[in-house]
Amino acid sequence: MDEFLRLCIAGLALGSQYALIVLGFVVIYRATGVVNFAQGGFVVLGAYLAYNAHNTWDLPFALSVIVAMLGGALIGVVVERLILRRMVGQPVFAVIMITIGLYYILEQTVPSIWGPQNLNLGDPWGIQVKSLGDIQVAVKDLWTIALAAVALLAFFALFRYTKIGVAMRATALDQEAALAQGISARRIFAISWGIAGAVAALAGVTQAAGSIQVRPTLGLVALIAFPAMILGGLDSPGGAVLGGIIIGVTQTLTAGYQDDFFPWLGNGFNSVMPYVVMVLILMVRPFGLFGTKEVRRV
Amino acid sequence: MANPSPHLVTTYERDLRLFPSLASKIGVALLVLVWLVLPMNLTDYQLLVLVFAGIAAIGGIGLNLLTGYTGQVSLGHAFFLGVGAYTAAYVGDQHDLPVFVWLPAAALLAGLIGAVIGPFALRLRGQYLGIVTLGLVFLGLHVFENWNSVTGGNTGTSVSGASVDVGPLDFGALEIGGQAFTKEQSYFWLVWGLVGVVALLTKNVVRSRAGRAMQAVRDRDLAAEVVGVSLARTKVGAFAASSALAGLAGALFASFQEAVNPENFTLLVSIQYIAVVIVGGVGTIFGSVLGALLVGPVQRIVETASRSQDLPFVSGDAGGSEGVIAVASLNRMIFGALIIVFLIFEPRGLAAIWLRAKAYFRTWPFSY
Numbered sequence: 001m002d003e004f005l006r007l008c009i010a011g012l013a014l015g016s017q018y019a020l021i022v023l024g025f026v027v028i029y030r031a032t033g034v035v036n037f038a039q040g041g042f043v044v045l046g047a048y049l050a051y052n053a054h055n056t057w058d059l060p061f062a063l064s065v066i067v068a069m070l071g072g073a074l075i076g077v078v079v080e081r082l083i084l085r086r087m088v089g090q091p092v093f094a095v096i097m098i099t100i101g102l103y104y105i106l107e108q109t110v111p112s113i114w115g116p117q118n119l120n121l122g123d124p125w126g127i128q129v130k131s132l133g134d135i136q137v138a139v140k141d142l143w144t145i146a147l148a149a150v151a152l153l154a155f156f157a158l159f160r161y162t163k164i165g166v167a168m169r170a171t172a173l174d175q176e177a178a179l180a181q182g183i184s185a186r187r188i189f190a191i192s193w194g195i196a197g198a199v200a201a202l203a204g205v206t207q208a209a210g211s212i213q214v215r216p217t218l219g220l221v222a223l224i225a226f227p228a229m230i231l232g233g234l235d236s237p238g239g240a241v242l243g244g245i246i247i248g249v250t251q252t253l254t255a256g257y258q259d260d261f262f263p264w265l266g267n268g269f270n271s272v273m274p275y276v277v278m279v280l281i282l283m284v285r286p287f288g289l290f291g292t293k294e295v296r297r298v
Numbered sequence: 299m300a301n302p303s304p305h306l307v308t309t310y311e312r313d314l315r316l317f318p319s320l321a322s323k324i325g326v327a328l329l330v331l332v333w334l335v336l337p338m339n340l341t342d343y344q345l346l347v348l349v350f351a352g353i354a355a356i357g358g359i360g361l362n363l364l365t366g367y368t369g370q371v372s373l374g375h376a377f378f379l380g381v382g383a384y385t386a387a388y389v390g391d392q393h394d395l396p397v398f399v400w401l402p403a404a405a406l407l408a409g410l411i412g413a414v415i416g417p418f419a420l421r422l423r424g425q426y427l428g429i430v431t432l433g434l435v436f437l438g439l440h441v442f443e444n445w446n447s448v449t450g451g452n453t454g455t456s457v458s459g460a461s462v463d464v465g466p467l468d469f470g471a472l473e474i475g476g477q478a479f480t481k482e483q484s485y486f487w488l489v490w491g492l493v494g495v496v497a498l499l500t501k502n503v504v505r506s507r508a509g510r511a512m513q514a515v516r517d518r519d520l521a522a523e524v525v526g527v528s529l530a531r532t533k534v535g536a537f538a539a540s541s542a543l544a545g546l547a548g549a550l551f552a553s554f555q556e557a558v559n560p561e562n563f564t565l566l567v568s569i570q571y572i573a574v575v576i577v578g579g580v581g582t583i584f585g586s587v588l589g590a591l592l593v594g595p596v597q598r599i600v601e602t603a604s605r606s607q608d609l610p611f612v613s614g615d616a617g618g619s620e621g622v623i624a625v626a627s628l629n630r631m632i633f634g635a636l637i638i639v640f641l642i643f644e645p646r647g648l649a650a651i652w653l654r655a656k657a658y659f660r661t662w663p664f665s666y
Contacts, residue, residue, distance in 0.1 A: 035425045086642050092424060093371055094641050097576060100569060101641075104634035108627040116624065223436075223565070226429050234425070266444030275433030279418075282430065286421050 006135050007256045008249055013141030015241075015248025016148030020203035021225040022232065022240035023155060024196040029234045030172040031192035034092055037099040038079070039200055040222030041106025046072040046201025047121070047208040047218050048114050054122050061124050065205050069198040075106075076197025077190050084193070085186070103219070111216045123209040140210040147206060148241070151199060155237050164191060172235070224271070227278035233291020243289065247274045314505050316498075333490050337483035345482035351594035352489035353551050356496050358574035358586035360543025365572070366581035367504055368536040369516030370419050374431030375571045377438035378541040380563035381408040382548030383457070384442065384449050387558060390460025390549075397462050397469075401549055408545025409538045416534030435565050442560040454559025457552040462488065485554050492550070493587065496543060501583050503539070512536055513581075566630065573633050577640050579649030588648040593636065597629050604628070 021039060028036040049071040053064035079102065087095045125140040159165040170178040171188045179185055207221055208214040228247040232239025255270035262269070287293050307313045317323045337345060361375050382404035390400030415434065419427055442449045449455060462469040462484075472484040503509050511532045514522035523529050552558045570593060578589020604625050623631075640647060 035429070083638060083642070090641075090645070093365070093369075094645060096371070096425065096428065097572060098638050098641050100572070101634035101637035104569070104630045105638075108623075108631045108634075111627055112623040223432065226432060230426060230429055266440060268443075269440065272433075272436050272440045275436055278433060279430060282418075282422060282426065286423075286426065288426075 002134050003256065004253075006137070007252045009132075009135065009137050010141060011249030011252035012245060013138070013144045013248070014252060015228070015245035016145045017203060017206050017221070017244075018225045018228040018248055019148050019241040019244030020151060020199055020206060021222050022229040022244055023151060023237060024199045024203065025225070025229045026232075026235060026237050026240050027155075027168075027192050027199070028196045031168060031188055032084070032095070034095045034099065035229075035234065036196065037096060037222075038102035038106060039196065039225075040219030041103045042072055042076065042197050042200035043204040043207065043222055044107055044110050044216065044219035045075060045204070046197070047204030047214050048110055049201060050205045051114070051119055051121050051208070051214045055119075061122070065202065068201040068205060072197035072199075072201030072204075073194040074197070076193035076195075076200075079197075080190050080193035084189070088189075107216070107219045114214075114216075116216055118213040118215045121205070121208045121214050123205070125209055127211055138210065140206075143209075144206040147202060148244075151202065152237065152241050159237070164188075168192065224274055227274035230278050230288055231281055233288030235292055236288075236290035239288060239290030247277060250274070250277055316501065316505070330494075333487070333494070337479070337486045342480050342482040345480075345486045347595050347598045348591075349482060349485045349489050349554055350551075350598075351590045352486070352493050353547050353554070354571070354574055354594045355493045355587045355590035356489075356550070357544050357547035357571055358578065358590050359493075359496055359500050359583055360540040360547065361571045362575045362578075362581065362583065362586045363500055363503070363512070363543070364536050364540035366575055366579075366586075367509065367516060368512040368533065369519075370533060370536065371424065371428040372431045372537075372540070373428055373565065373568045373572070374415070374434035374438075375540075375544050376563040376565065376567035377431075377434045378408045378412060378544035379548035379551065379567065380438055380442055380558075380560075381411055381541075382545030383552035383558045383562065384455070384548075385545065386460055386549035386552045387450075387455045387457045388448050390553070391455070391457050392459075394459065394461075397460070397464060400460055401546065404549035405542040405546040408548065409542030412541025412544075413534055413538040415541070416537035417530070419533045419537060420530055432565070432568075435563070435568055439560050439563065442563065450559070452560060454557055454561075456557050458556040460553050462553060464488075489550055489554070492546070496546070497583050497587065500539075500543075504583065508532070508535065516581075566633075569633060569637075573637050576637055577647055579647030580645075582647070582649040584652075585647050585649030588652065592648065593633070596632060596636075600629055600632065601625055 021043060024039050024042065025036060028034065028039075046068050050064045050068035053059045053067040054061055057064075059067060083098060083102065084095070087098055123140070125138075125143055128139040129136045130139055130142065131137075157165075159169060167178070167183045168188055168191070170181065170183055171185055175185055178188075204218060207218050212218075224247075225244070228243040229240060230243070231246060232241070232243030251270050251273050254273040258265060258269050281289065285291075307318075312318070317326065336348075340348070357375065357379060360378075361372065364370050364372055385404040385407045386400050389395050389403045390397070395403075415431075418430055422430055443452050445451075467474075469484045469488040471481055472479040472487070504512065511522065511527045514525070514527050515529060515532050519529060522532075548563075551562070555562075574589040574593045575586060576589070577593055578587070579585025644650060
């Protein structure tokens with residue numbers, strides 16, 4: 001039972017990491033209607049920015065994370081302005097492909113700047129563990145869960161109580177009607193990309209903290225976060241978190257128990273388990289658990 | 299009355315013709331001639347690059363059928379290439395069956411799996427489908443890495459035993475009339491011959507009823523359904539045909555490379571095929587061939603150029619320290635940049651450039 005609980009908490013932390021990435025997907029999807037494949041590139045860039053701020057510029061860790069988030073936001077805004085702005089009104093397929101191209105460019109600039117080797121982020125959590133009753137929990141996991149919770153609350157507050165948030169919701173609902181009300185869609189796009197870049201940097205830091213280290217392949221995690229996003233529905237922040245947690249817990253439970261029950265599935269089946277869960281759920285609910293159904297007019 | 303101009307199309311029959319004018323027939327004849335004599339005039343290395351480009355052209359035509367003509371976004375092309383390649387290894391190498399068995403088997407099995415995936419496209423739309431096919435790549439990799447008895451696991455498996463004897467002709471090392479040819483020369487004829495066959499077949503598909511159904515589904519699936527196009531048959535058919543071509547390309551790739559491992563079928567490969575389709579031109583058959591001829595060789599050229607120290611800022615191999623950027627990194631960035639640049643500046647690809655050039659010369663000296 002302790003083992004089960006331990007796996008669940010580890011899964012919760014993993015799910016929170018996914019949730020942070022998925023929040024970035026959701027904010028861009030809501031604004032522009034496009035899945036942003038470049039998110040993984042922002043994740044890895046954010047992690048390296050935090051590394052750079054903390055280790056090269058000797059800033060305190062918390063400040064480094066904020067610097068990384070600001071840097072991520074800035075890169076997001078620049079990328080939107082230079083590339084994505086030109087694609088407004090183009091077919092969705094084309095825009096997705098642009099973000100895939102961006103992913104490869106962003107991801108590969110990292111080893112060119114910082115080199116291909118793994119680097120130690122130097123976070124204060126390290127590999128410490130805390131005992132909760134009989135269960136050992138990594139301090140990093142607790143922080144990840146807390147950070148994800150804060151980010152999610154900030155999202156809800158932003159969307160519900162601020163003028164920008166309302167404008168974003170209006171743009172997501174109907175771009176033309178929003179324009180007619182005097183909302184600048186351009187500003188909303190830029191803000192969305194900025195938020196996505198910032199939250200991706202935070203996700204990158206939680207990824208790289210502890211024993212994982214900063215490495216050029218960190219961006220791949222965004223590809224595993226896809227199932228979490230699909231599961232929750234592309235346009236639902238709450239769904240993002242729930243989807244992330246479902247995927248995270250399933251993954252750690254698979255890793256923990258697969259050898260005992262289904263050894264024939266092969267080594268590392270937990271890394272593809274998210275996709276299996278995703279396909280199963282999509283068969284029942286083609287727009288995810290909380291996604292908005294597409295209305296089709298003839 | 300005689301038709302006043304070959305470019306004035308007045309009947310559907312004329313519109314559908316495979317070779318609309320004498321010039322296009324001459325063009326095809328010239329291409330066949332080039333195909334016949336090119337291997338005698340190029341080095342083996344250049345031919346090797348072209349063989350890989352030809353394989354990419356076959357796979358690219360397959361993906362274009364699905365994405366360009368039917369409008370179904372698929373990131374799973376690498377998986378079907380893998381199915382074809384491992385089928386070739388299993389049937390051709392491990393069971394020593396002739397090329398008449400393993401090549402069709404690779405295409406058939408990949409096509410069959412494609413037909414099984416097809417129904418997902420009925421239920422899911424657009425981006426959801428794209429991400430499910432992305433999952434297919436990862437699930438496929440997991441199977442390739444773990445089904446040791448067939449795929450050889452992480453280290454991969456040899457395909458060198460798969461024979462390529464077509465009757466008296468052994469495409470592993472052709473010998474005609476006492477003259478021996480190298481493997482690269484032989485494969486050039488085999489692969490580009492197949493490119494021609496595949497291009498002709500798919501061209502015939504897309505200009506027939508099935509092809510019009512595909513394009514109707516792409517443009518507006520609901521409207522297509524209303525006018526009597528069966529969505530199920532069209533989408534599943536497109537998936538099956540596209541996957542079968544990917545399987546064919548994968549089998550040729552495996553046989554030419556003589557070994558395959560899971561690294562050959564990662565997501566990057568899917569993206570390369572998407573780059574082929576986008577750079578060449580979405581929804582054109584000959585565009586895919588042009589795209590393959592640009593995207594495939596670029597990678598090799600970058601590799602060769604950096605090996606011979608022509609590019610001082612590139613380090614020799616991944617992990618090298620003397621240059622700023624590793625070759626593998628540079629190649630990935632080039633793919634990304636190719637996709638972005640073409641989508642922003644030339645969304646209809648090389649095919650559009652070619653058509654514009656043709657129109658310019660046809661109407662010269664009048665630009666309109």
